[in-house]
Structures are given as C-alpha cells and as structure tokens.
Amino acid sequence: MMLDGKVAVIAGAGPGLGRTLAVLMAREGADVAVAARSADVLDAIAAEVAAEGRAALAVPADVSRPDDVRRLADAVTGRFGRVDVLVNAAFPGSHRRAVLDMDEEHLERWRAAVEIATYGTLLTCRYLAPHMVAAGGGSIVNVTSMSSRTGYAGRSDYAAGKAGVHLLSHCLADELGPSGVRVNCVAPGWIASDVLDDWMRTRAAAEGVTFEEIRARDVAAMALRRIATEEDVARAVIFLASDQARSTTGATLDVNGGQLFT
Template identity: 35%
Template sequence: MSRRVLITAGASGIGRAMAEAFAATGARIWVADVDEAALSACPGDWRATRADVSDAGSVAALFGAVGADWAGIDVLCANAGTPGPTARVEDVDLQEWRRCLAVNLDGAFLSAAQAAPMMKAQGAGVILMTSSTAGLYGYPNRAPYAAAKWGVIGLAKTLAMELGPYGVRCNALCPGAVEGPRMEGVLAREAEAKGMTRDQVHAGYASGTAMGQFVEARDIAEMAVFLASDAARRVSGQVIAVDGFTVNPDPKI
C-alpha cells in the first residue's frame, strides 16, 4: 500500500516540491493550502483542499476528510508558514506578531494534534515540521518569525518524546535561504529596511553560508523524503538544517 502523505502549504514553494518528491516515490498526496489558484494547478491525482492552518475548525475539517477518505495518515509535513513583518522589535505591531505565530507555530501544533491520534492508533507515522535556520540562530528585524520557528523546534522535540512509544517519529527541518518568490519578498523588505539593493542583500545571505549559495526547494524536499523513509527509521527528535551550513547568520555587506 502506498504511503499517505499530507502536506500543509503544499500547493507551492517548498510544500509543492515536497509533494512532487513524495509523489515520485509512489505516495498518495494530499495538499492543503489557502491559495486556491495554486490548489487548482495541482495534478489531478492529488487531493487538494483549502485549509487555514491557523484556524482550529479548518484544520479539524481537513483531518476529518483525511480520516474519512484515507482512514489514516503515514506522513504529515507541517510546512505552512508566513515570513511575518520585517521591523525592529519596538516597531512590530502586536497583531502582526500574533498572525505570524498563528500560522507558523499554531499551525504546526494544530496539525500535529490532529495527526497524532491517527498515527498512534496505527502504531506508526512520521511528522516533519518546517522550522528555519532562524529557529537556530535568531534573525534580526524578524522577531515574530524567529520566535515562531524556535517554538516549532521545541514542539518537534517534545512530540518525538510523546509519540516515540507509539512508533511515531518527529523531526524538524531548518531551511536556510531558499530561492523563490517568498524569499524575493524577504529580500525586498530587508533591502528597503537597510537602505541596500536587493542584490546586496542576496549576496549577504549567500556569503553567510559555507557553500556560498542559496538552497533550492528540492533540497528540502529530498531531505523530507529521506526522513520519512525506512532509511531514517531511528531518526527522531532531530533538527536538521538544509542551508549550505550557515557560518554567519547575520552577514554584513
């Protein structure tokens, strides 16, 4: 029987790359996203559902459908996230702070809380949570995002402890700077905040890694497939950076 894989924010970016990578292994794919246009562009053999991971009712409805159609879930990629505001901490609006944590941290919690009973009942499962290198080192002018991603790591480690006795593994993935539309938005906002050009900020990110370059969404996806495989059957509670090795998390140009 092919594995049942649910990916939040799975219609584009890292999530879409994960979905494609798991599909290539023969897995059944279910993607959830708030972007209806992106959902409509998903392959016809994927299940695609609009869901807001920051809303408990929306998440419960999603997993209710998954349980009814699939009678369980083998892999949850709790991948949904938002970059949040770019501002000094004293300038961050409280509502923006809460929204950033709601998507990045509450979303991971709500999704895992729904998946856990299914996985415990079947005595197996894998939960992968998308954190960030911002959850390892901090991130100047991005306090809400960094705080949320640190929280995701703590949640992943705790779930690995709670669910391990039931045969369920949980790990956190920490992407570095990933080429793509979301990162372009981050670069633009940081360039404006720092009085720099987009290319200068881009070069600063790249120079902060040992490999001197950004990663691609497929790099994250391939690690997710490995962590969900039997080859990683004893890997749990780990925080794995896919970032070209960050040696300076706040490089100055």
C-alpha cells in the same frame, strides 16, 4: 520509491516549497493531500500530483483554526483511510518590524504569525497524529527555519513562531515515540527564489552596490558556496519522512549550505 504506498499530508502547501514537495513525494510513490487557505493554489498542486499518477486531495483550511484542522483530518482519513506522513510547512511572512516600533496592528500580526507557525503545527499534530498512533507508526516532519536558531532584527514574529515548533517537536517526539511515531524538523536557510533575489536587490540599492556583489558576498559566507533550492529542502523532508530515517526522531536537519552550523 522512498514513500511507496504511503499517504502524505502537507499542511501549508503553497506554490513554492509546498508544491515542490508534493510533486516529489508523488514521484516517490505517495498519495498526497494538500491543505492551505488558497483553494486555487491547492487545486493546481493536486493536478500536478495526479499527473504523476498518484491520488491527490486538496482541502482548503486555515491550520490555526481547530474546526478547519478537524475537517482536514476527516477528509484525509475519509478518502485514504489512514495517514502515514504529516508535513507542517505553513509559515507567515515576516513583517520586518522592530518590537519597539509595533503599533496595535503589528502586535496583532505578530500574534497571528506565531499562531500559524506554532499553534497551527500543534493542531495538525493533535488531530492527525492519532491516526498514526492507531496504525502503530508514522512520521511527522515540521519545516522550521534557520531563523529559529538565530534571531534577526525585525523578524521576531517569524523567529518566535519557528522556534516554538522546534521545542514542540521535541515534546511530541518524546510523547509519540512509544507508539512508533517519529517527529523531526527540517530547518532551511535561504532558499533560491525570486523573493530572495528581490531582497538582495533591495539591500544592494541601500548599500549602493550591485546585486551581483551582494549575492557573491552572501554566498561566500556559506561553506558550500551555494544557496539551497526548494528541491534540496524537499529531499531532506522526504528522507526524514521515509523508513530510511526509522531510527531518527527529535532531530533537526539543517539545509542552509553551511551558512549556520548547529
């Protein structure tokens, strides 16, 4: 039970990685609060946490809005009395648009994407970390991306937002370290999912090859010859959140099967 008795908050808890992380954290002994914009998704995740025998709290919130994040902090501390772990997993989908092709609508989407990723992480840390400082310790884990280490055409919104979180995490690690609060990142590469398979099929059709050929070529570029799963990423987050990583802060743990070495 790596998180036995702890209270964990997952900001940006969606139906994929967020759900997997919430359930695994509950199995590791944590009570879990989940926050995102979709109330229906949150209620379903909270029900799964409760089914694991742990207390659950669902708080609909837009992490890029200060009032929503203050309300999240109040709801969590009002229910549980403390915060031990904060995971920032909110991310916008990339619109895959080259910078020089952006019109006003795409420029606004770019700004919103960076706000969700970087400013949203700043806000949750600003209003939840003080409770960790007051308690003398805690752990913040920010889920970033391999894309924050290397840019790809058409994905500057996603890459810039996640890269901002990396350096924000370094600053916070330095600021909060004396109070016993650790701040780290987990940077996934590709994660096995229907979305990834659809993208591979699109590329296969564009190149006139089969899905199997594209997948085999992509996997061959990974040192471990396998695509990471949601559970692989969640386990890395749980490790950094736990006391087993009590001397680790300001670090980034890559989970990409060896697709990119840093």
